[in-house]
Amino acid sequence: MANDLRSDALAELAANVAEPFERAHAMPPSVYTSQAFMEQEIDGIFAKDWYCVGRADALADPGDYVTATLAGQPVVVLRDRDGGLRGLSNVCLHRMSTMLEGRGHARTLTCPYHGWTYNLDGSLRGAPAMNLNEGFCKESYRLPAVRCEEWLGWVMITLNPDAPPVAEQLHDVEALVAGYDMTNYSESFYEEHLWDTNWKVLAENFMESYHLPVCHAGTIGGLSKLEEMVCPPGLPAFNYHTILKDDTLRIAMAHPGNDRLEGEMRRTTFLLAIYPSLLITLTPGYFWYLSLHPVEPGKVHIRFGGGMSDDYKGDADAQQNFIDLKTLLDKVNVEDRGCTEKVYAGLRSGLARSGHLSHLERPNYDFAQYLYAKLKQ
CATH class of the missing domain: 3.90.380.10 (Naphthalene 1,2-dioxygenase Alpha Subunit; Chain A, domain 1)
Incomplete structure (x- = not known):
């Protein structure tokens, strides 16, 4: 139908x-x-x-972020430690809770469910009480990247790896x-x-x-x-x-x-x-x-x-x-x-x-x- x-x-x-x-x-x-x-x-x-999440000058300092849901995918765009703009999945890699909301400033991305914490580059910083799982390797966890570009001060994201710049x-x-x-x-x-x-x-x-x-x-x-x-x-x-x-x-x-x-x-x-x-x-x-x-x-x-x-x-x-x-x-x-x-x-x-x-x-x-x-x- x-x-x-x-x-x-x-x-x-x-x-x-x-x-x-x-x-x-x-x-x-x-x-x-x-x-x-x-x-x-x-x-x-x-x-x-490409979808616009706002202006680059609103994300001026490392840790400044804005979130979006694009075609069903929760995304966070942030200013990383090196001063670049970075798009990441806003979904924890443990039990898949969303993490940040709205627009603001954060030193890390922390899951509100079990406290897994990610650095601003998407790498896993910490995961409480995971030491008894023999298969767990912190270094193997990294939030998936989402394409992000700045154009004339606009912050644009896309889920399409083949979209022209x-x-x-x-x-x-x-x-x-x-x-x-x-x-x-x-x-x-x-x-x-x-x-x-x-x-x-x-x-x-x-x-x-x-x-x-x-x-x-x-x-x-x-x-x-x-x-x-x-x-x-x-x-x-x-x-x-x-x-x-x-x-x-x-x-x-x-x-x-x-x-x-x-x-x-x-x-x-x-x-x-x-x-x-x-x-x-x-x-x-x-x-x-x-x-x-x-x-x-x-x-x-x-x-x-x-x-x-x-x-x-x-x-x-x-x-x-x-x-x-x-x-x-x-x-x-x-x-x-x-x-x-x-x-x-x-x-x-x-x-x-x-x-x-x-x-x-x-x-x-x-x-x-x-x-x-x-x-x-």
């Missing part, structure tokens, strides 16, 4: 993406609501592509926003949330600014000019669109000391959707991001963080400007949660039908093409 449901949803997606953009519809409800289709996404996308896949992104110097943005906040919607609904919500005047009428909607939004065709590993900001928020503009950006680029915001689920709002002065992972068809785990360009780190009022911005972002998130949870409620209706896409939803069309290309394999 599960395979039939998966095939039905994939067949509906195939018909959907076969339409040219000029005649395109939103994706069919089944690709959001089917449990079997979500399991195919886990196996065909999240177990194979992040920098190779995303070289077009790097060229597109080179003047922003994304490596030198420092994270000021980080949170994790669980919303009652499908991960793709939230991803698509980020990918288009068509909804801003209505969904965000109470916050940023009045500042959003549909005629200034530019939505070019996407590329295989990402899509993007741009909007122009005015100087009502100073840290959205390029800093006077920034000589890398010229003309309208000094007030251009890029909304980057890096497949499958890293969503970055990048302005010349600040950034915020979402990194998504499905939990159930109607539940998504969200990593939400942001901060400022180091161009502003010497400005006395910049931090207060960002605090004010974070207050606004929290209000925007409340609006987005309401809208995206309503979309998922509608998708579950037996009368739900997908409508035609606006020209401002070009990124959504490209996202659907990416999903089908991955899942048809």
Whole structure:
């Protein structure tokens, strides 16, 4: 039965993406609501592509760590004693309990079940009361490694040993926003949330600014000019669109000391959707991001963080400007949660039908093409 449901949803997606953009519809409800289709996404996308766990500057000191569950695999990413970033299985090799939780600092990885302890390189440091087992050899135990790479300050992991390096896949992104110097943005906040919607609904919500005047009428909607939004065709590993900001928020503009950006680029915001689920709002002065992972068809785990360009780190009022911005972002998130949870409620209706896409939803069309290309394999 599960395979039939998966095939039905994939067949509906195939018909959907076969339409040219000029005649395109939103994706069919089944690709959001089917449990079997979500399991195919886990196996065909999240177990194979790169997933973002946050920013490297948040893991500055040896022992700083962040945990994740990627396609069912508990993972810890940490700064090791040599100053490098390291991905490890977060499962004890004794009776297989998970160990660290959330984000924090630890001198060792200690299992909360029987107290087996691992060094930051994954080697076993100690195991109580194992001296009577003749087959036990401490040196033979080492936590399995998980591929981990840093790219422009982002910490990326994958379970796929054959995935191309992040920098190779995303070289077009790097060229597109080179003047922003994304490596030198420092994270000021980080949170994790669980919303009652499908991960793709939230991803698509980020990918288009068509909804801003209505969904965000109470916050940023009045500042959003549909005629200034530019939505070019996407590329295989990402899509993007741009909007122009005015100087009502100073840290959205390029800093006077920034000589890398010229003309309208000094007030251009890029909304980057890096497949499958890293969503970055990048302005010349600040950034915020979402990194998504499905939990159930109607539940998504969200990593939400942001901060400022180091161009502003010497400005006395910049931090207060960002605090004010974070207050606004929290209000925007409340609006987005309401809208995206309503979309998922509608998708579950037996009368739900997908409508035609606006020209401002070009990124959504490209996202659907990416999903089908991955899942048809």
